[in-house]
Amino acid sequence: MASCLCRYRRRIILFCSPCILLLPVCIYVMIAMSYVMKHGDTGGYAGPGTYVSTVSLPLLPDRFIARGLKRSRDLAPHPEKSFWRSELESGALWNIIQYMMDRQRNPILSPNLTIETSSNLERSKSENGCSPNSNIDITMPDFLTLPTQMKNFVRTMHCRDYAxxxxxxxxxxxxxxxxxxxxxxxxxxxxxxxxxxxxxxxxxxxxxxxxxxxxxxxxxxxxxxxxxxxxxxxxxxxxxxxxxxxxxxxxxxxxxxxxxxxxxxxxxxxxxxxxxxxxxxxxxxxxxxxxxxxxxxxxxxxxxxxxxxxxxxxxxxxxxxxxxxxxxxxxxxxxxxxxxxxxxxxxxxxxxxxxxxxxxxxxxxxxxxxxxxxxxxxxxxxxxxxxxxxxxxxxxxxxxPAFLTFDFPKDEPKEPCANHTILLVHKRSPAEMFKLWFETLIPSPECRNATLRVKPRPD
Structure with missing residues (x-):
């Protein structure tokens, strides 16, 4: 009886050993066939030396957003903090509006908003709403106490397209x-x-x-x-x-x-x-x-x-x-x-x-x-x-220094050729413009070689 079992065990081992070795191959073939049936063939022969890929792979986005902090020996570390502030510290009206514009035009925070779409959005806002915005009064707590020119600006500052x-x-x-x-x-x-x-x-x-x-x-x-x-x-x-x-x-x-x-x-x-x-x-x-x-x-x-x-x-x-x-x-x-x-x-x-x-x-x-x-x-x-x-x-x-938008400094002695050292001076009346024009158009011999001002504006 023992010799019979020994003989059959040898036969079972001889029969099962190839099956055990072929089992991973069969599993791999089944998985591969399942993938091909689901996603299509990975490629095809299109002539001598030519192989055309037919796999329908998902398109990668142009930009990636870090999902959080990761520590990996193989990957670069993601930043611990976000790239952009999620909240605005200032409650001032202009700061809020500009902050919102920046977020709307950010290609990562708003990936579906193209430059053309963004421009059309701003244009439509302006064209459809260029009458004074009376609702904006409530956005500034001190609006009623503001000077008239500030009130007028706030109510129409959304308009920039004028005929x-x-x-x-x-x-x-x-x-x-x-x-x-x-x-x-x-x-x-x-x-x-x-x-x-x-x-x-x-x-x-x-x-x-x-x-x-x-x-x-x-x-x-x-x-x-x-x-x-x-x-x-x-x-x-x-x-x-x-x-x-x-x-x-x-x-x-x-x-x-x-x-x-x-x-x-x-x-x-x-x-x-x-x-x-x-x-x-x-x-x-x-x-x-x-x-x-x-x-x-x-x-x-x-x-x-x-x-x-x-x-x-x-x-x-x-x-x-x-x-x-x-x-x-x-x-x-x-x-x-x-x-x-x-x-x-x-x-x-x-x-x-x-x-x-x-x-x-x-x-x-x-x-x-x-x-x-x-x-x-x-x-x-x-x-x-x-x-x-x-x-x-x-x-x-x-x-x-030759641009004097605040006129000559009061504590600076005015030299005879001072007007020949400037590029611009503010303010001047029409009569003074004529006087300065004729004075500087044909410089006198002592002012002919005058150079532009180099003295910095006093702080």
Whole structure:
């Protein structure tokens, strides 16, 4: 009996051993067939040396979001904290609105919102709601105590698309030679309808349009345009229409011309510039009560373009902005000044910005400012708003002592040739503009070799 069992056990072992070895292979084949039936074939033969993949794999997202802290020897560590703040510390109205805009336009936090979709969203908001927003009153606890200009701004700050009333189409050349004959300098001057004398003085002095001779005798093309909103005076508006027909340099939009609406002149001008004068190499944007030594500005800009130290000229030109730069400025909380910004509207320090009396930047930067301005909510002070846009672009404005937007320092003795050392000075009346123009146009022998100011502005 024992010998019989031994004989059968040997047979069982001989029979089962191959089955045991083949069992994993059978399981693998079954799994593979199940996968193919579910997902399709992984590939196919398409000719000699050619293999075409037919697997329908899920598409990977363009960007990944860290799901939490992981410690792994094989994987890079995820950050312990989130990339973006989930809550906003400030309760100021502008800060809240800008924070919401940033989150909506963040490609990771809102992956389905493309740039085109986002732009259309903002445009539809503006077009469908450009009447004053009375519901916003309740968002500021001190709204009823605010000055009128602040109330008006808050109620309409969602509007930035306004129709053009007067459009000077011949400021810059058009057609196939537009780039060749583009102005070296485009003067964009903020003014109001009632300031006829200022505009006349500018046209006859530093704001002349055409071929302007530099201090070294070269001829450069300069063009001029005045930026305006609407006034309440019908008489002034009718006179402005006649002025526009005579000079062709009036650019007017359908918004009320007010101090807190100067920011609109910036964003709307950038849009106009991109259509009407896109090839201008430099832009001067300033007030109508400044005096500019235009020939000296042209000399300076010509030197900037010819500077051989600019290894990447296009990149540097896209970031070129110069003026009287103000750093670490805080909002003025005194409500009896026109610059008053309540704490309920904005909290924080202002970014570095060039004073609005006069600033020069490149035409290529203006195109970038137009794009970034769509992502920065309107702010009531135009030069601060420019600083906000520059910061978003990673552009740092350069301070130049020859831009005197606050006039000559009172404690500084004025030398006989002081007016020959500046690029701009603020404020000057029409009569003073004529006087300075004739004084600086043909320098006296002792002032002929005067150089630009290098003394820094006292803090």
């Amino acid at each position: 053009i009333i007067i459009d000077p189409s011949d400021v810059c050349n058009h057609g196939p030679l537009a780039k060749k004959w583009a102005p070296m300098l485009l003067l964009a001057i903020k003014t109001q309808t009632a300031n006829f004398e200022n505009r006349e003085a500018i046209r006859e002095t530093w704001g002349r349009s055409g071929r302007i001779k530099t201090r070294d005798g070269q001829l450069k093309i300069v063009r001029r345009v005045f930026l305006l909103g609407k006034s309440k005076s019908r008489q002034h508006e009718e006179k402005l229409q006649l002025e526009s027909k005579k000079y062709g340099d009036i650019l007017q939009w359908e918004f009320t011309d007010a101090f807190f609406n100067l920011t609109l002149k910036d964003v709307l001008f950038w849009e106009w510039f991109s259509r009407r004068c896109p090839h201008a190499r430099f832009i001067f944007k300033g007030d109508d009560d400044v005096f500019v030594r235009t020939p000296a500005v042209l000399d300076y800009l010509q030197a900037v373009e010819a500077n051989e130290s600019l290894s990447d000229e296009s990149k540097n030109m896209e970031s070129f902005v110069i003026g009287d730069v103000i750093h670490n400025a805080a909002p003025i909380r005194t409500n009896n000044t026109k610059y008053f910004i309540p704490e309920s509207f904005f909290k924080g320090l202002y970014p570095s910005y060039p004073g609005g009396g006069g600033v020069v930047y490149s035409g290529s930067l203006a195109h970038r400012l137009l794009e970034v301005s769509q992502r920065v909510h309107l702010f009531p002070i135009d030069d601060v708003y420019l600083g906000m846009c520059l910061r978003r672009l990673g552009v740092y404005p350069v301070h130049h």
